[in-house]
Amino acid sequence: MDMTLDMNRKGSLAIHCVTNGPIQTNTYFAVSDDEVVVIDPAWEGERLAEVLADRCPGKRVAAIICTHGHADHIGGVAGMRRALGSDVPFLISEADSEIMGRAIEDMREMWGFDHELPPVPDRLLSEGDVVAFGDVELQVVATPGHTPGGIVLFCAAATGNVAFVGDTLFPGAHGRTDLEGGSEKQIIDSLGKIGALLPADTLCLIGHNDTTTIERELESNLFMRRGLRHYR
Known part of the structure; x- marks a missing residue:
């Protein structure tokens, strides 16, 4: 396990969850100080922007981040950008x-749900990158x-350790691996990785x-316990 995380807790984080979209995706508004980050806007981005304004009045939107590229996690990006402004990265x-x-096309073919393609990303994230907002x-x-x-997006906040895990981890299980680019071996390894890397009290x-x-x-x-064998 090559990666290390900064475990020094600092700042405060408040979280609002909005379940939306055709397969009930959790969109998160992560609030710190006077800023908010939107994570995985799934569907009807303009409506999500209205909910955001109601739940987090007066907060500046620092970023929209998607944990992965499946249609049910990116479908609201374009609408939110229209509503919030193109300066929101x-x-x-x-x-x-x-x-x-391709993920949008796949969902249309499999389930008949259509999503709008997001704009070109303003920043491409890699392991070890940090997205700072608020404190x-x-x-x-x-x-x-x-x-x-x-x-996975991990935050060591004074208010508690939090990780936004997308569809990598489900309680007692993991996300499906039968769609394009999925890998059972990789997801088992990823579960072991976060099990070894993140503090036990991480929400x-x-x-x-x-x-x-x-x-x-x-x-x-x-699955996580199996993946942990690689990190012991």
């Missing part, structure tokens, strides 16, 4: 920036497997359904 990993168009930092951890460029904010913690997953997630 859109961030995603380089590998997943390349699959966004906190999101640290980027590469977690391929669900998609080639999936990422994991999932792309769909309920939250969990690293401690809980270390006890009950057989």
